[in-house]
Structure formats: C-alpha cells, structure tokens
Amino acid sequence: MGFLQQKNSADDSIVARIATLVLRLILVVAIPLIAFAVLYAGFIFLRDGNAPKWVITAVAIIWGVGGVAALFWIFNWIVELFSDTWRARLQPFVFVGPALAILAWYLAIPVGRTFYISLFDRDGPGTGQFIGLANYATVFTDRLMREAFRNNIFLWIIFAVPLTVGFGLLVAVLADRSRFERTAKALIFLPMAISFVGAGVIWNFIYVVRPPDTEQIGLLNAIIVNLGGTPRFWPAHTAIAPWNNLFLVIIVAWLQSGYAMVLFSAAIKGVPVEILEAARVDGASEIEVFFKIMIPTILGTIITVTTTVVIFTLKIFDVVWVMTGGQFGTGVIATQFYRQSFIARNAGLGAAIAIVLLIAVIPVMIYNLRQFREQEAF
Amino acid sequence: MAGTRRQKWLSLLLVNGTLLLMVLLWTVPTxxxxxxxxxxxxxxxxxxxxxxxxxxxxxxxxTLDPREMGLDATGPMQIRGIEATFEELRAGVATPDGAQLRWLGNRRLGRIEVQERVWTVNWDFTTENYGQVLQGKDFEYVNPDGSVEVIPGDNFWGAILNSIAVAVPATVIPILIAAFAAYGFAWMDFTGRRFFFIIVVALLVVPLQIALVPILRDYARINLNGTFLAIWLAHTGFGLPLAVYLLFNYIRTMPREILESAFIDGASHFTVFLRLILPLSTPALASFAIFQFLWVWNDYLVALIFLGGNKETEVLTMRLANLVGSRGNDWHLLTAGAFVTMIMPLVVFFSLQRYFVRGMMAGSVKG
Structure with a gap:
C-alpha cells in the first residue's frame, strides 16, 4: 500500500500536529452530531404531522437514509477544500470517524458505564448509594439468579449446543448423499428466517393444552393423550423441573440447526474427494471414513459453529420471554437481566448481570483477536 | 453383484428416509x-x-329423545340392544353394530345421539383471521349459543409499516457508515488505524445487553425514546462491528492496481469509493444487508426497550408478543398474526437465499 501512504512528515511542526488533532476531533464529533440534529429536527416535524401512516413510513426512510448520505457528502466536500496535506490528514476521519463515534457511544463506552452503574444500589448513580461489589455477591447467591445460571449453563448449553450441532451435522452429511439436497436443506434452513417471537407462537401452538375431557388441539398433547398420558402445558409443568426447560431448548435447536447445517455442508463439500475415495478403496467403512477423515477435516468448522451457538445460547432471551416469561423455573441470565433492569427497576443488579454476561464471552473475544492477529490483516 | 446393488439401494433408502423424517420434523410446526x-x-x-x-x-x-322412549336416567337403561347407565352413556357406549351411543346434556333434559364412525376431512377455510389481525376495526362474532362477542382488531397493518420504517433505514444506515469505515481501514493511512480496528474486532461479540441501560438513559435525557431515530441508531450501533469487519475483509481483497490507476487519473478517495469500491462490493453489501434486515425485522429485545410504550411506533414482533400476552387463547388470531410477521422474512429468504447464506457464514460471531 506504499503509494497510498500520504506523506505527512513533511511539515510536522507542533502547531500543525495540534491543529490536525483538533480538526480531526471536531470532524469525529461533528458528523454524528449534525446528522443527529438534522434528523431530530426532521422527526419532530414528522411526529407532529398527521400524515397517513404509509406517508410517514416513506418520509422516515428517505429522511433517515438520505440524511446520513448527505452528511458524508458535505463533510467530504469541506475536507476537499483544504490543501493536499490537510486533506490527507483529515479525510480518513471523514471515512472512519462516524463509525468510530457510533461504536464508542453504543458499545465501547457503555461497557464502562454499565460497570459503573453496577457498583450502585437499585437507583443507580446520582440518587443511589455506592455499594461496591455487593451486586455481584447478589448475582451469585440470589435464588433466582442461581436458577438462571443453572438453566443457562446446565440445560441450555449442555443440551442446546450438542442438539444443534448434531442435527446440523446429520442433515449436512445425509443431504450430501441425497438427490433432494437443495429442497431438504432449504426446508431445514427455513426456521432461521423466523423471529423468535414467531417461533414462540409456533411452538406454543404445539404445546397448547385443552381440558382433559375435550379434544386436544396441540400436536404434542394430542399424541400424549393418544398414548394414554395426561395433557399438560409442558414448559410450565414444574413437577418435572428443571426438565421443563428442555421444551424451550428444543425450540432453539429447531431454529438454529439450519445455521449449523449450512456451515457444515460447505465444509463437507471442501473435503477432498480423493482422500475419501482412497480410504474407501483401502476398505474403510463409511463410519470409519466419517469419524477418521471427515470429522478431523471439518474440525475448524465444528469449533466455529459450537462457539457461535454457545454465545447465542448464553444470551437467549426472546424465546423464554415469550413462552414462559422466565417463570416456572425457566429463567435464564438474559431474562433476569431484563426483569431486574426494566421491571424490578433494580439498575445496579441489572448492570451487574450484564457485566457477568460480558465476562462470559471474553474468552471468545480473545480467541477472535488472536485469530485476527494470526491473519495479520494489516 | 446383486448383493452390492441391494446394499446400495438400502443405503439410499436409509439416507433419504432419515432425511425425509428430519425435513418433516422441521416443517410440521410451521x-x-x-x-x-x-x-x-x-x-x-x-x-x-x-x-x-x-x-x-x-x-x-x-338423535333420540330419552323422555319419548320412556327411559329412566337414574338407573341402567335398555337402548338398541345394550344396557348402560347415564354415566356410561355420557362417556359413549359402543353398540354391537359398530355405532356409538352418547348422552348429551344433563340427566333430565339431555338427548341421546347415535353416532357412526365415518371418514371425513375438515376443509372449512376462511380469510377472516387475517382480516381481523391486519385491520384496526372491531370484529363481531356470533357464538354457537347466539351471543355476540366483540373483539378489537389488532392493526398488524400499522405494525408492518412500522417494521418497514424501522428495518430499511436500520439496514441501509449501518451499511453506508460501515462501507466508508471499511474503505478507510483498508485503503487509507492514519494514526491509530490498527488500534481502532482491533477495537472493532473486540466489539464483535460484546452482548448488546451491556449497552441497553446507558443508552436508554441518554435517550431519556434527549427525549428520543419511542422514536424511529432512536431505534435506527441503536441497530446501527449494534450492527456496525460486524458490518465493518465483513466489508473490510471484502474490500481489502480488491486488486490494488484498479485503485492505483484511478488515483493516477486524479480521482479522489471519495470518487474512488463511490464509483469503484461500492459497485464492486455489491455481493458483500447484499450479504450483510439481508443479514441485518432479517436481524432487525425479527428483533424483539431492542424494539421492546427503545420503542416500548409508544403504541404509534410498535413493530410486528412487539405486536405479536402483546397478542400472546393479551389474547393467548385466540389461536385464530395468533396463528394468522404469527404468519403475517413471517411473510417478509420468508420472501427475502427464498428470493435471496444465496446471499443470506453467504452473509451468515461470514458473520458467524455476531454480538
């Protein structure tokens, strides 16, 4: 990239450096701020207008998208008015600045702010009391929190992850040998396009229970009654706790298997055919070929899929919230976070739970960074 | 030879049979x-x-009238060659000719029905459920006992428009910002370039729960809660790390010669980006766009927090979740409502499956 590295050591006086810094900072802050002000003014106008809904929708889209595009254009135009040296110094921040500013506001700084809030009692900083790490003690001792950890780790991760990875791998291997590969894969992948709320309704309809003397309209209870069992709303049937959680785990396995399948399918297609054929000629059975050649070759993909599903499962929220609201012993970390932060209004405890969730994904973050460094993209 | 052919046939049957079973398990719920x-x-x-x-x-x-037949419901009764008590008849009693006798209603005024087992299908279909779910006006139902029940419409149509107003800018804005940033990281030189990009990679897996409370406090301070702008910016923030990462990986692999010749011709970074990089990045942009669009369309948590409480801007997932809460037993509404929320993702999915899969494979670790 040598040619693109603009020379900026030519007139590197202190004044120029400071001026650069100041101008860069102004750009980084100004683009989002002006964007924000213009958009906000537009929305005050939109909100107070009595236009039909579809007009508001159309204006909202044009306003939002056009506004951001215009801002980029305006700032670039301003920067291009400067001399070459200054342009080389400032232009990168026109390009990268807005992204960095938004990332800082929406993700990077909130990590620190949430940690700060977690050191206070239920009212948070300002009106609340500083209580140090007491919230973290609560996180690990409170009965509902312990239940949430148990569910999230011992039921969700232990069951949802192998189910998803297993089903995904099974379908990928089978589809690879079938003439109906495309259709089968599309149909199994389809739930990925459905929202968790929608999936919640779909599975609520499978679990729905009617009084025992009437006809069951839910598929599961209809089968159970036919086999001579008692119909129940299984996700909320606390007599079998904690196993009632598995009725929610199945939903996520159903949703996510398609994702695992697609990645495995691509990996399997990448296994060299010559190696497989050579093994078969040497008399290896299909099962040996699968475990001794296929699995080791696609191990990288298996790790990727497993990590993704583990992260996903740690943050599981919508399905549990729509199906049971986290009651009946089905609470998980994210539902407890929501309950504490937005319903019980215990800001400190809610923040502490969020921090625990962040700590749980730090190993993955480190792994990602290490991968990135190995690629040496820079 | 016959043995191996048979074996081949058996294994094909096993493969396709298992596959069919899985496909059935996966499609029956929907x-x-x-x-x-x-x-x-x-x-x-x-x-x-x-x-x-x-x-x-x-x-x-x-239908038989027990009083006309002079039956005494307090003891065992003789009907059509069988003897049964009232309780037995309530549960249904089989007759020797394969029919069933069933007492309906109470002991004094009830009737006996003679039922036969016949093959049948329930093929009554209606579009009324969708009509009610989509519209905002009240619906009247006449129950079998003649009473009239008024159920308010659910106005999913309004929620569809809100979902579009949320999802389109929440897809385009992060793409625009991320494309500029990805170009900057890939082709421009500035201090802190490596440091900032490492931050982007680190932010890939940060759970968005961490940001909800601080952002909500900021929004409350500037009175932004419940507006479209609030949720666009939130989705932009949460989607940006992945967008920058994906687009950077794509833009970085473009041949340097193309850019260099453009610069020699006197083009500025802005022109190169607009005229060259954006058009060439279409596959990557499309992949991320579909991924982000479905993510936003299906999102519940972010919408619940930043749009919650404002009925005017309620999106589809919120409307459906409210329906589950308020009319959890009205399955005619829930099923139609759930399907309405699924139409857009299914259309996008089936028309652009290729891009969607590609975007998903590239973005395995979204936070």
Missing part, C-alpha cells in the same frame, strides 16, 4: 401454524389442524 391460520375460529378451538387430512370421526346419524 405447516401446522400456516394451516390453522386459515381455519375458522371455532374449528381451531375444537379440533386439531391435522383434521384437514382424511380421518375417521364420530358423526351423528340419529
């Missing part, structure tokens, strides 16, 4: 919902959706 959404309200509540397939059902062929 199929049941879809079928039910077209069935009349009372049918859904009384029979399973699978009764649209041929099945045997008891059907009344004759």
């Amino acid at each position: 199929a049941g919902l879809f079928v039910s959404s077209w069935r009349p309200r009372l049918d859904i509540q009384s029979t399973g959706w699978w009764t649209i397939f041929p099945h045997r059902e008891w059907q009344t062929v004759e």
Whole structure:
C-alpha cells in the first residue's frame, strides 16, 4: 500500500500536529452530531404531522437514509477544500470517524458505564448509594439468579449446543448423499428466517393444552393423550423441573440447526474427494471414513459453529420471554437481566448481570483477536 | 453383484428416509401454524389442524329423545340392544353394530345421539383471521349459543409499516457508515488505524445487553425514546462491528492496481469509493444487508426497550408478543398474526437465499 501512504512528515511542526488533532476531533464529533440534529429536527416535524401512516413510513426512510448520505457528502466536500496535506490528514476521519463515534457511544463506552452503574444500589448513580461489589455477591447467591445460571449453563448449553450441532451435522452429511439436497436443506434452513417471537407462537401452538375431557388441539398433547398420558402445558409443568426447560431448548435447536447445517455442508463439500475415495478403496467403512477423515477435516468448522451457538445460547432471551416469561423455573441470565433492569427497576443488579454476561464471552473475544492477529490483516 | 446393488439401494433408502423424517420434523410446526391460520375460529378451538387430512370421526346419524322412549336416567337403561347407565352413556357406549351411543346434556333434559364412525376431512377455510389481525376495526362474532362477542382488531397493518420504517433505514444506515469505515481501514493511512480496528474486532461479540441501560438513559435525557431515530441508531450501533469487519475483509481483497490507476487519473478517495469500491462490493453489501434486515425485522429485545410504550411506533414482533400476552387463547388470531410477521422474512429468504447464506457464514460471531 506504499503509494497510498500520504506523506505527512513533511511539515510536522507542533502547531500543525495540534491543529490536525483538533480538526480531526471536531470532524469525529461533528458528523454524528449534525446528522443527529438534522434528523431530530426532521422527526419532530414528522411526529407532529398527521400524515397517513404509509406517508410517514416513506418520509422516515428517505429522511433517515438520505440524511446520513448527505452528511458524508458535505463533510467530504469541506475536507476537499483544504490543501493536499490537510486533506490527507483529515479525510480518513471523514471515512472512519462516524463509525468510530457510533461504536464508542453504543458499545465501547457503555461497557464502562454499565460497570459503573453496577457498583450502585437499585437507583443507580446520582440518587443511589455506592455499594461496591455487593451486586455481584447478589448475582451469585440470589435464588433466582442461581436458577438462571443453572438453566443457562446446565440445560441450555449442555443440551442446546450438542442438539444443534448434531442435527446440523446429520442433515449436512445425509443431504450430501441425497438427490433432494437443495429442497431438504432449504426446508431445514427455513426456521432461521423466523423471529423468535414467531417461533414462540409456533411452538406454543404445539404445546397448547385443552381440558382433559375435550379434544386436544396441540400436536404434542394430542399424541400424549393418544398414548394414554395426561395433557399438560409442558414448559410450565414444574413437577418435572428443571426438565421443563428442555421444551424451550428444543425450540432453539429447531431454529438454529439450519445455521449449523449450512456451515457444515460447505465444509463437507471442501473435503477432498480423493482422500475419501482412497480410504474407501483401502476398505474403510463409511463410519470409519466419517469419524477418521471427515470429522478431523471439518474440525475448524465444528469449533466455529459450537462457539457461535454457545454465545447465542448464553444470551437467549426472546424465546423464554415469550413462552414462559422466565417463570416456572425457566429463567435464564438474559431474562433476569431484563426483569431486574426494566421491571424490578433494580439498575445496579441489572448492570451487574450484564457485566457477568460480558465476562462470559471474553474468552471468545480473545480467541477472535488472536485469530485476527494470526491473519495479520494489516 | 446383486448383493452390492441391494446394499446400495438400502443405503439410499436409509439416507433419504432419515432425511425425509428430519425435513418433516422441521416443517410440521410451521405447516401446522400456516394451516390453522386459515381455519375458522371455532374449528381451531375444537379440533386439531391435522383434521384437514382424511380421518375417521364420530358423526351423528340419529338423535333420540330419552323422555319419548320412556327411559329412566337414574338407573341402567335398555337402548338398541345394550344396557348402560347415564354415566356410561355420557362417556359413549359402543353398540354391537359398530355405532356409538352418547348422552348429551344433563340427566333430565339431555338427548341421546347415535353416532357412526365415518371418514371425513375438515376443509372449512376462511380469510377472516387475517382480516381481523391486519385491520384496526372491531370484529363481531356470533357464538354457537347466539351471543355476540366483540373483539378489537389488532392493526398488524400499522405494525408492518412500522417494521418497514424501522428495518430499511436500520439496514441501509449501518451499511453506508460501515462501507466508508471499511474503505478507510483498508485503503487509507492514519494514526491509530490498527488500534481502532482491533477495537472493532473486540466489539464483535460484546452482548448488546451491556449497552441497553446507558443508552436508554441518554435517550431519556434527549427525549428520543419511542422514536424511529432512536431505534435506527441503536441497530446501527449494534450492527456496525460486524458490518465493518465483513466489508473490510471484502474490500481489502480488491486488486490494488484498479485503485492505483484511478488515483493516477486524479480521482479522489471519495470518487474512488463511490464509483469503484461500492459497485464492486455489491455481493458483500447484499450479504450483510439481508443479514441485518432479517436481524432487525425479527428483533424483539431492542424494539421492546427503545420503542416500548409508544403504541404509534410498535413493530410486528412487539405486536405479536402483546397478542400472546393479551389474547393467548385466540389461536385464530395468533396463528394468522404469527404468519403475517413471517411473510417478509420468508420472501427475502427464498428470493435471496444465496446471499443470506453467504452473509451468515461470514458473520458467524455476531454480538
């Protein structure tokens, strides 16, 4: 990239450096701020207008998208008015600045702010009391929190992850040998396009229970009654706790298997055919070929899929919230976070739970960074 | 030779048989919902959706009046060659000719029905469920006992427009910002370039729960809660790390010669980006766009927090979740409502499956 590295050591006086810094900072802050002000003014106008809904929708889209595009254009135009040296110094921040500013506001700084809030009692900083790490003690001792950890780790991760990875791998291997590969894969992948709320309704309809003397309209209870069992709303049937959680785990396995399948399918297609054929000629059975050649070759993909599903499962929220609201012993970390932060209004405890969730994904973050460094993209 | 052919045939059967079983397991839940959404309200509540397939059902062929027949319901009764008590008849008693006798109603005023088992299908379908779910006006139902029930419409149509107003800018804005940033990281030189990019990679897996409370406090301070702008910016923030990362990986691999020749011709970074990089990045942009669009369309948590409480801007997932909460037993509404929320993702999915899969494979670790 040598040619693109603009020379900026030519007139590197202190004044120029400071001026650069100041101008860069102004750009980084100004683009989002002006964007924000213009958009906000537009929305005050939109909100107070009595236009039909579809007009508001159309204006909202044009306003939002056009506004951001215009801002980029305006700032670039301003920067291009400067001399070459200054342009080389400032232009990168026109390009990268807005992204960095938004990332800082929406993700990077909130990590620190949430940690700060977690050191206070239920009212948070300002009106609340500083209580140090007491919230973290609560996180690990409170009965509902312990239940949430148990569910999230011992039921969700232990069951949802192998189910998803297993089903995904099974379908990928089978589809690879079938003439109906495309259709089968599309149909199994389809739930990925459905929202968790929608999936919640779909599975609520499978679990729905009617009084025992009437006809069951839910598929599961209809089968159970036919086999001579008692119909129940299984996700909320606390007599079998904690196993009632598995009725929610199945939903996520159903949703996510398609994702695992697609990645495995691509990996399997990448296994060299010559190696497989050579093994078969040497008399290896299909099962040996699968475990001794296929699995080791696609191990990288298996790790990727497993990590993704583990992260996903740690943050599981919508399905549990729509199906049971986290009651009946089905609470998980994210539902407890929501309950504490937005319903019980215990800001400190809610923040502490969020921090625990962040700590749980730090190993993955480190792994990602290490991968990135190995690629040496820079 | 015959042995190996047989073996081959068997293994094919095993492969396709298992595959068919899996496909059935995966499609039946959605199929049941879809079928039910077209069935009349009372049918859904009384029979399973699978009764649209041929099945045997008891059907009344004759009604008997116990009082006319002079039967005494307090003791065992003689009817049609069988002897049964009132309790037995309530549960249904089989007659020697394969029919069933069933007492309906109470002991004094009830009647006896003679039922026979016949093959039948429940093929009554209606579009009324969708009509009610989509519109905002009230609907009147006449129950079998003649009473009239008024159920308010659910105005999913308004929620569809809100979902579009949320999802389109929440997809385009992060793409625009991320494309500029990715170009900057890939082709421009500035201090802190490596440091900032490492931050982007680190932020890939940060759970968005961490940001909800601080951002909500900021929004409350500047009175932004419940507006479209609030949720666009939130989705932009949460989607940006992945967008920058994906687009950077793509833009970085572009041949340097193309850019260099453009610069020699006197083009500025802005022109190169607009005229060259953006058009060449279409596959990557499309992949991320579909991924982000479906993510935003299906999102519930972010919408619940930043749009919650404002009925005017409620999106589809919120409307459906509210329906589950308020009318959890009205399956004619829930099934139709759930399917309405699924139409857009399914259309996008089937028309652009290729891009969607590609975007998903690249973005395995979204936070």
